[in-house]
Amino acid sequence: MVFLEVEMAWNVVILPEQLDANGLLLHKAIILRLMDDIANRKASKEHGYYVAVTTLNSIGEGKVRELSGDVLFPVTFSCITQKPAKGEILVGTVDKILKQGVFLKSGPISSIFLSEKMMRDYKYVGGENPMFLNDKHAKLEKDTMVRFKVLGLKWLESDREFQILATLAGDFLGSL
């Protein structure tokens, strides 16, 4: 999983009561508000998942919003992001096992589906502790680490996250 450090721009809204003559307190309020905003935004189609704000690079001139009295500060900051790409090779862990395939999770991405049809020689073995087994006795059960390839992905605007289809077709893919 390759993370990116990207510089981006944002507008931070500060309430009138947080405007302090002490520049340092205002600075702190802007940082906290920015981190809050980015955490709530979670992810975007353009940048992928927002993992963490690393540095606040600049704070522009504040503009007062007439009706509420809030002050809007344009800021630029650096953020660590993670955007999955089609064709990328990722490592994840098995989350859930179904007859039709397995659900994996990998870092911030929580819905990755690996269909039984995409698992080459792995076969479903039911029972109390269901798993997938192949003829070389490699196992896929809960919490197994798996190396897989991203076959396709979809951005879900309502959940603000990516949905990924995985495949094991390729060399050096499978359980680790």
Next chain:
Amino acid sequence: MSGEEEENAAELKIGEGERCLISTFSFAKFLKAKCLMNCEVARILDHKYDQLQQTSDDPTNQISQVFEKSMQYVKRFSRYKNPDAVRQVREVLSRYKLAEFELCVLGNLCPETVEEAIAIVPSIKSKGRMLEDEAIEKMLHDLSLIKKFE
């Protein structure tokens, strides 16, 4: 050959997956973004976590789910833990004229054989890269030495 046909022919030369990776890669370049390996992200997030604990009145509120999941992930999947080793990995890999994205994939997955490295990052073997099998082998050997002496 018409322009359109030429374009199709060019597309056929590289595999589907590879083409998409190239697009992420140019996306990173376009945003002037820096690519980071799992072990580097682990160090940054660790530091950030400590900072949050100290500065915020209510630290649990400031830590997002994405942050938490990413932190768990990079800690579990980092091959190198020691800060010096993390620096050395980047240093060693940057000697081989790799693109940022390729560098990170190799540093993350630590392939053991030349075949595995090519399967993971097919572009290192594409035309005009001058990366011979021996060079790739030496690179993997250097990486395994860092791991051994960590």
